[in-house]
Amino acid sequence: MKKHWWKESVIYQIYPRSFMDSNGDGIGDIPGIITKLDYLKELGVDVIWLSPVYKSPNDDNGYDISDYRDIMDDLGTMADWELLLKEMHDRGMKLIMDLVVNHSSDEHQWFVESRKSKDNPYRDYYIWRPGKNGKEPNNWESVFSGSSWQYDETTDEYYLHIFSKKQPDLNWENPKLRQEIYDMMQFWLDKGIDGFRMDVINFISKVDGLPDAPNPEGKPYASGSQFFMNGPKIHDYLQEMSREVLDRYNAMTVGEMPGANVELAKLYTDEDRNEVNMIFQFEHVDLDSGPGGKWDLRPLKLTDLKKSFTKWQMGLEEIGWNSLYLNNHDQPRMVSRFGDDKEFRVESAKMLGTFLHMLKGTPYIYQGEEIGMTNVRFDSIDEYKDIETLNMYNEKVKQNGEDPEKVMESIYVKGRDNARTPFQWDNSEHGGFTTGTPWLQVNPNYKEINASQAVKDDNSIYHYYRKLIQLRKEHQIIVHGSYDILVPEDENIYVYTRTLESQKLLVLLNFTNEEQSFDVPADLQGKKNEILISNYEASAGYGSAIPLRPYEAIVYLIQN
Structure with missing residues (x-):
């Protein structure tokens, strides 16, 4: 196995909106992150993955980008971002940025042009189709519920959006579009970033003809994921991206790839194939979902978890590399999901950290994990902000008449806002996250669970994580065994x-x-x-x- 800096690193994910607010507007920002870099340095992390900070109307919390080369007003300025990069590098920490190129915002200039007319030079930057028999071009369902097609009357056609209707999919078949993306990647690498986390990158190649998805139950829409996950040209596109951009930099890449199995992961991460360094796969975080998908709750069996991790550990032993995570901005808090967030919160959080950091692969810590932050139970659906959660509630309760209490129960367990409540810095109001009104309420347990208390207590989860990170630096067996x-x-x-x-x-x-x-x-x-x-x-x-x-x-x- 070749040695690389990203194999020996521990990576910390920051969700900027919820990390630290510097100006009292209730929204975490880049100057806020800068004030907390010493905390992260002290923890011992080597690399910070920053969730999107680009210009965005914020339909999906920044994953809908309207300008890839500028910073979201809520989060600061380009000068703030440049200072953040410098301050990280001065402390010996690396920065990886989110790369969101399966889709843009519908407010991106490319799309504004694209929808103007069928012969606009930007028309082919997106995926447009005429309707079929007065309906959508096919029956694909959006990840966020409903159809994945949006009608646009200007040209009497539909555009594809696998996610929100404000997130039109980019057309990777178009070489000009691909070149625009490679130029943009180079823009950030030339500024000095150390790599990319690539959002749903295995969605960028769609099957020719965009056929209807099988729909045995005759629902209005069906999952077309087999036609847009791991599509026919995905390896060509990733290899081209490496040739055109990444090979010129010592950059790290991790591809988020729902629906990827071990055999595909070997292709994606085999160093000889030159695609990505590692992937985020989803098998282990789907084990507590029933046949009805994410919101269909079922208890997790430890033997299933062991089987899954063992398959990935053994499968990528000789070829490729694993990324190791139990939570992130899209997943509930790990201590609430895999541990016991009441009586044994501290013990189970440390146990889960040990489990992950002693495996082979690169560990990812999600902000707040190192102090044992937990899931949240807001009283009302009105207190939730996540588009996926709100769309699902709407569909199940308002359209299908399902029991709201049962639906709320699944939100308490699986909702993405569990991970997005503001970071709990101390026991002052709003957990020290903001002097204003937070964009999303702080978990009420911030008085007991916060970083200030954890740093002072030698037996805290925080100090245990420091030791886990330190051990990785001291023992090659933890990295390469x-x-x-x-x-x-x-x-x-x-x-x-x-x-x-x-x-x-x-x-x-x-x-x-x-x-x-x-x-x-x-x-x-x-x-x-x-x-x-x-x-x-x-x-x-x-x-x-x-x-x-x-x-x-x-x-x-x-x-x-």
């Missing part, structure tokens, strides 16, 4: 090893709120060992069995 799973059928504990030359890590994780025990295999008994990290006071050395307290995590370094 091979992975093996033990007791795969156990529904209570997750145990795996990492092996590099004469060393072995034994990682023990109790995923329950009850005591468990692990029977140590004969070949691991009687070896010289030390505890690298644990979330309880644990004694070095072990016999034939190791008892585990609720949500306990222990990592032994064993010399073979």
Whole structure:
């Protein structure tokens, strides 16, 4: 395996709108981020991934971009952004920016021109089609509910939008459009950024002819994802992007790729193919969804989680590289989802951090994870801001008459606003996030859960994360060791090893709120060992069995 800086790094994701507000308007901003860089440096992170800060009407919180080369007014100015980059680099931290090029905003100048007439030079920057029998060109459903086509009467045609109708899909078949995007990427790389996180990048190639999706239940719209995920030209486009832009910079790339499996991930991340360094796959975060999709809740089985992580760890062992995450701006808080955010919040948050950071791959920390921030339960749907959540509620409750309490329950568990409540800096009003009225309410538990308290407490989740990050810098085995799973059928504990030359890590994780025990295999008994990290006071050395307290995590370094 070749060594690269991005393999040895720990990455921290900032959702700018919710991180730190510097001017009291209730919206997090770039000057606010600058004031907190020392906090992140102290945590030990190497790379910051900044969710979109570009000009945007903010229909989907900045993922609808109206100008790729300018900064959103709410968040600051280009001078603020340039200072942020300088301050990060001065502290030895790298910056990766979001690249959102499956779609733009409908307020982008390209689209404003595109919709004017069928022969406009920008018409072919987007995907336009005439209707069929007085209806949409096909039956595809938008990710945000309803049809993925929007009628535009100026030219009597429809444009495709896999997401919101204010996010028209870009037409990657057009070489001029592709060149515009490569020029824009170069603009940011020349400013000194260190790479890109690529939003739904495996959606950019659509199947020729845009056929109807299978619809056995005869619904108004059906998921056309098989026709726009991992499409026929996706590898050509990514390789061209590398040739045209990325190869000239020592840049890191991570592609967000819903619907990618291990075999596809090998193609995307094989270093010889020159596409992306790693991908975000979604298999493990779909395990607690029923047949009805994300909002159809079902309990998570630990054996399913083990099977999924093991498949990806083993699958990308020789070819490719894993990205490691349990939450982000689109996913609920990990301690609420995979741990216990009440009685064992601190223990289970540390256990989950241990689980992730001891795996092979690059770990991603989402803002607030390092202090154990939790999901939120707002009293009313009126307090939610996320377009996906609001559209789903509308469709299920207002259109289909479903029970609002049941729908709210699924929002409490899976809604994206769980991750977007403002960062809890201290126990002052609004958690110290703003002196104004926050754009989204702060989780009421900020008085108990906040960064100020966590930094002061040597036993906090924050200091535990500092140690996890430090260990990665000190032990090559954590970065490059091979992975093996033990007791795969156990529904209570997750145990795996990492092996590099004469060393072995034994990682023990109790995923329950009850005591468990692990029977140590004969070949691991009687070896010289030390505890690298644990979330309880644990004694070095072990016999034939190791008892585990609720949500306990222990990592032994064993010399073979």
